[in-house]
Amino acid sequence: MISGQTALYGLVAHPARHSLSPKIQNQWFSEKQIDARYVAFDTQANAREVVQAIQTLGIAGVNLSMPYKQALLPLITELSSTAQLIGAINTVKNQNGYLSATSTDGAGFWQAFKRANPNQIVQQLVVLGAGGAALAVIEAAGRAGVQQVTVFKRQNATFAQVQAQLQAIGRYHDLTIEVVPYEATALMATALKTADCVVNATNIGMALTPGLPIESSLIDQIKQEAVVVDLIYAPQATAFLKKCRQRQLVCQNGLGMLIEQAALSFQFWTDQTINTTEMYQQLMEEF
Template sequence: MISGYTALYGLVAHPAHHSLSPMIHNLGFKQHQIDARYLVFDSQAQPQNIATAIRTLGVAGVNLSMPYKQSLVPLMDELMPAAQLVGAINTVALQSGKLVGTNTDGDGFWRALQKRYPNLASQQIVMLGAGGAGLAIIEAAARYGVATIQVFKRQNPTYVAVEQRLVTIANHHSMSIVLHDYADEQALQHALITADCVINATNLGMVNTPGLPMAAPLIRQIAPTCLVTDLIYAPRQTAFLQLAAQSGHSTQNGLGMLIEQAALSFQFWTGRVLQTDPIYHALMKEF
């Protein structure tokens, strides 16, 4: 039942209506008997207008996706440490009239990975792409025992800025992060041979962006014991994961990350711990 005291949360993104976040969070509110609802706001408004709307309407918290993860950063009154290092936010809370931004993507990814593969030794990582979610995973990696990350990114206008941010993250966590040009197939092949985990953080493989994040023959160069992961969860198994599975690799899609990052957002907003197993089973049953 919605009352005059029902708290409002939501996702601000474009496109947004395909998102599973409303189901996850509304199940969470039901789980903890919290008088709140989570909606989708499919918006192309200017970032300043989004920030103003959150304050003016008293929206208790929002998640952010494209195109707002980076553009709303300068409009926050406070940034949590991980968000400062990454330069991107996916979660905003309205606290005493102030907008507080954080990023739960990175810890969400590693929590999901450890949940399914608790004995996985992920010291050597190959990261394909370095957008907002990819950078968040890189920043969080040190907290989960990762020693070295080899990042492959296209030579585009953001390359130098990403390189500088990776240096900052590496220095902060005292870890090794090496950035390569995505076109350097020799470097990629060498990195794949010794990797414990390969992460596709590009959009190649999504329903509207078919394709592979690397040439098919390179997938066979991945170390046999290496886990192959994809941040994409629709489709549930991308062409990349299909080829990796055919080569005998263990694989994981992005659904676990989606749920675990949502649980961390939920806790950031409410202080309550979300039980994720029932939500995972509900999503699998629904879809």
């Protein structure tokens, strides 16, 4: 029942209509008997207009997806240390116009990883791509016991900037991070042979950008004991994961990360924790 006291939350993104977030968050509001609703705001407004709407309309909290994760950052009053390190946010809380924000993506990734692979110790991590999701995963790796991260990034205009940002993350967490050009296939092969976990954080494998993020010959270099994770969850099995499964490698898609980061957003807004088991079962069945 919606009342005059019902709090409003939502996802701000473009596109947004496809998102699973309203289903997830509304079910949790219901389970916790919180008088709130979560909707999708599909908008192309600029960052300042989004912030003004949140404050003017009294929206209690939002999740952000592209292109707003970085655009809203300088307009937020209070940022978590994670948000400051990675230069991005995905969760905003509004308390009478005072906006605080964090990113739950990285912590969500590692919670999902440990849930699926409780006995896997990750000391050496290889990450393909260096966008916002990659940075979140790498920053949280510093709190997950990882010792060394090798990041493969296209050698383009942002290479030096991202390299400096990752070095700052490494210093903060006392974590060894090496940024290598994506085109350096010999170095990639060497890194894949020793990695305990390999993460595809590129968009290669999505419906609109099909294909493999690395050549098949490089997939053959991944050690048998490694866990391979693709942050993509639609399709559930990308070409990359299919190829890895042919080698009998342990594989995981991005659905768990989606659920766990959502649970951490819920906690950031409400100070209540969520048991995610039922949501895993529901979404696995639907997908």
